[in-house]
Amino acid sequence: MEHLRSTETYRAIGVELAQQFAPRAAEWDKTRSYPWPNVAAMTDAGLMGMTIPRAFGGQGASFFDVVTVVEEIAKACTLSARILVEANMGGISAVMAYGTDAQRAFAAPIVLAGDKPAICITEPEAGSAATDMQTTARRDGDHYILNGTKHWITGGGVSKLYLIFAQVLGDTDTSQGIAAFLVHHDPVCGVAPKGFHIIGREHTMGLCGMPEAELRFDNLRVPAEMLILPPSGLKRGFADLMTAYNSQRVGAGTIAMGVAAGALEHAKRYLKERHQFGRPIGEFQGLQWMLADMDMAVHASRLMLHEAAKSRGTTGHAFPDMMMAARAKAFASEQAIKVVDNALQIFGARGYGDKEPLERMYRDVRMFTIGGGTAQILKTQVAGSLLGMKISQRR
Secondary structure (H helix, E strand, O other), X not given: OOOOOOHHHHHHHHHHHHHHHHHHHHHHHHHXXXXXXXXHHHHHXXXXXXXXXXXXXXXXXXXXXXXXXXXXXXXXXXXXXXXXXXXXXXXXXXXXXXXXXHHHHHHHHXXXXXOXXXXXXXXXXXXXXXXXXXXXXXXXXOEEEEEEEEEEEEOOOOOOEEEEEEEEEOOOOOEEEEEEEXXXXXXXXXXXXXXXXXXXXXXXXXXXXXXXXXXXXXXXXXXXXXXXXXXXXXXXXXXXXXXXXXXXXXXXXXXXXXXXXXXXXXXXXXXXXOEEOOEEHHHOHHHHHHHHHHHHHHHHHHHHHHHHHHOOOXXXXXXXXXXXXXXXXXXXXXXXXXXXXXXXXXXXXXXHOOOOOHHHHHHHHHHHHOOOXXXXXXXXXXXXXXXXXXXXXXX
């Protein structure tokens, strides 16, 4: 059954929420606070978990529907846009695609109530080389015992649903493959599994209201029925689960593009408002060309992201194509940094201060060539696809 809202309706909701969010975006940044009122507004609007199938209480919205909303919200509040992406793409989409009905029924209400699930892949010594992760899961009757450390976990401490990736050990302590485990951690409501520890938080230059946490698992017991196992089995399951990351990459690229689109709008306004040498600075050709370059970069990024959001890969599930997602995310994130940088330049000293949002946007957008797959890793994937070869990065 198809969802009931049109893409344009979703976009209109995004525009309305962006107007509400803009006045307080700087506050979340300065106080390094999670924007709970914004989360409540997005939840009330039916945006949190909007991609969850209607059979599990969601709206069955498409990834393209999500990116149209995300772009509008990102123009005003990068932080809220990031929360929205992760409540609809990546972790939750992996659960909806590969989880059992019981797992879906377990996860869906938590997200629909306003939770941003946390994906726990990265470790202190395993970043881009995710398969080097050292977190382990050992079977013990009807449970798995998890031990290890995760780092740069977005939402750690505020998220309630965690998708924890670990090496599953066999009887001889050799890895049988990497699997994902669904864990509910909500101390406020009395759900705090023994052995689940939040041991630190990074002080980031941007997206300051989003915790980037370090987690430690000490004999964390997870029911075996919370193991998410794709049909291809344990050996190939990690690759299948990572296809869900294609949607998250499209979402991350859209946030970057939305920030750039917002910066472009601010630059257009200032070029008309600011006067020097007796005329608006928008009359100077050098600045006009900067604006034109910014517009073309945003427009090209939008087209690539929309193409990727509408695409379908080869996994049998409706995740975006890997090549299109990697290409769009790498391009959009790099172009967004340039666009915001040029917008700040147009504002001059005023842009460098905090009376305008450009300095915050500049700090926020810088993350998107790093998180969710660095631009360099994504370009390696694109090149490998173009050449028809898989090039090992190991010595």
